[in-house]
Amino acid sequence: MDAATPEAGLPLCASHTLEEKGRAFLWDVRQYGRNEVAFVMRFEGQLRAYLNRCVHVPTQMDWQPGEFLDIEKRYILCTLHGAAYEPHSGRCIGGPCGRGRLTPVAVAERDGQVYWYPSRDIVPVPPLPVPEPPAPGGSAAPAAPESPP
């Protein structure tokens, strides 16, 4: 199986870059046709990955890129209004997120590499279209304006 297929997982980062309760790795995804950001962090030895979108208001939560944990490094915090989420489950445990929970993203690591697994709802961002090369014999220079008679 190809190592870069969605079934085999899409490579994100080297395992050693995710330090225990350290900065998360961020990457772009699409959910239901919308651009979103996902993140993966290491928490108590396990990888935890979610969409970077608060349940309260659909906004990104990190106070610096990839920094999600509170000062005691116990909960994922939303910087906007202070919603707190339990890192293992993504469940809201305090603040204005009610009974909601973060949207999980499937990740795994093997051979020192972290991979993510697209789902039916969360998929890779499609590549940007490549511009068409000029037609043979065509000119890239704009046509000169006609001079007045």
Ligand code: FES
């Ligand atoms: S937007 Fe996250 S707590 Fe309000």
